[in-house]
Amino acid sequence: MPSFNHAMPLKTSYQKYILNFKFDAGTSRGVLKEKETWIIKVWDTSAPEIFGFGECGPLKKLSIDDRKDLGEQIADALSRLEDRVLPSTAEEVFQVAGELAGAELPAVRFGLETALLDLLNGGRRVIFDNDFVRSELKIPINGLIWMGHMEAMLLQISNKVDAGFDCIKMKIGSLDFEKETDILDYVRRKYYQNNIMLRVDANGAFKVHEARHKLEVLSKYKLHSIEQPIAAGQPDEMARLCSNTPVDIALDEELIGIYGREAKRQLLEKIKPQYIILKPTLVGGIQSCMEWVEIAESMDIGWWLTSALESNIGLNAICQMSPYLKACGHQGLGTGQLYHNNIPSPLKIEGGHIFYDSEESWDFTNLDV
Numbered sequence: 082m083p084s085f086n087h088a089m090p091l092k093t094s095y096q097k098y099i100l101n102f103k104f105d106a107g108t109s110r111g112v113l114k115e116k117e118t119w120i121i122k123v124w125d126t127s128a129p130e131i132f133g134f135g136e137c138g139p140l141k142k143l144s145i146d147d148r149k150d151l152g153e154q155i156a157d158a159l160s161r162l163e164d165r166v167l168p169s170t171a172e173e174v175f176q177v178a179g180e181l182a183g184a185e186l187p188a189v190r191f192g193l194e195t196a197l198l199d200l201l202n203g204g205r206r207v208i209f210d211n212d213f214v215r216s217e218l219k220i221p222i223n224g225l226i227w228m229g230h231m232e233a234m235l236l237q238i239s240n241k242v243d244a245g246f247d248c249i250k251m252k253i254g255s256l257d258f259e260k261e262t263d264i265l266d267y268v269r270r271k272y273y274q275n276n277i278m279l280r281v282d283a284n285g286a287f288k289v290h291e292a293r294h295k296l297e298v299l300s301k302y303k304l305h306s307i308e309q310p311i312a313a314g315q316p317d318e319m320a321r322l323c324s325n326t327p328v329d330i331a332l333d334e335e336l337i338g339i340y341g342r343e344a345k346r347q348l349l350e351k352i353k354p355q356y357i358i359l360k361p362t363l364v365g366g367i368q369s370c371m372e373w374v375e376i377a378e379s380m381d382i383g384w385w386l387t388s389a390l391e392s393n394i395g396l397n398a399i400c401q402m403s404p405y406l407k408a409c410g411h412q413g414l415g416t417g418q419l420y421h422n423n424i425p426s427p428l429k430i431e432g433g434h435i436f437y438d439s440e441e442s443w444d445f446t447n448l449d450v
Contacts, residue, residue: 100422179368187369250413
């Protein structure tokens, strides 16, 4: 492997990249046709052929750094990075990324962490050198069912089960509620409960006054959990729901914009959810997720990782985070197949698992970064 001089100054570049969905992806916040993301590149001037990639991909109308000047913010952070040399440890990487991208730029911080760790590990797309990237670990993932016509959603479910998925996550909240429960009823009648785990994601679509009743209805279908039943920012109402819920509740959007160990602890102590869902792009990157995990586990709150529709560059980093953080159960990492023009990578999905195929290689010919 080529070597580089850690004492030499860093150089950077970045590029906006538009990911095109293969289909209209329906959510309670509308239909997604494309995803705007930013790819950043970092290298050492002594060996420009060795470089690290990171991704900054906020979600429209959701991320706190969904802002018109994001490109300028990325450029500013990278220009300040060029005054430095490559950090020598992961802890130093997290410190530098936090200094360059504060609480208001969570996706940028994640992109910086990823690019610097990649470069620190030799520019091989290795963020954490563990069993996953060595092709020795397959991570179980949920099969995501997007909102659409009832027949289309039933077909999606059938296809996922046929492909080997034993955990199905269904988006709810935009169809008629009775139609959504009809779909859940169909799944429970067609597939044995022990064979298929069911998760649902409401994306905050339930009104507070109707949430309890809807949870009671949903409990008939033996769900593993429901993500964010009511909109974020109502901690008292969410705490009441979590205190006596017939379906385990997972916080998702509720975590966005919560920074600092004490603020995180206060939120979880107040709401006491059964689970939290960690999306590094939305909650401030790898180190921030590590804090959430430590606090949640100290309170016996479960958790899992989920992508935020990143390209394979960001998805690769989150997959490698899974064993690094000792994640258990099914993770939300099956989004790499959503796009016509995703960046070709060794990430593969088979039998309801994602794995790193070391026989395959990365292909960056579509990038100009």
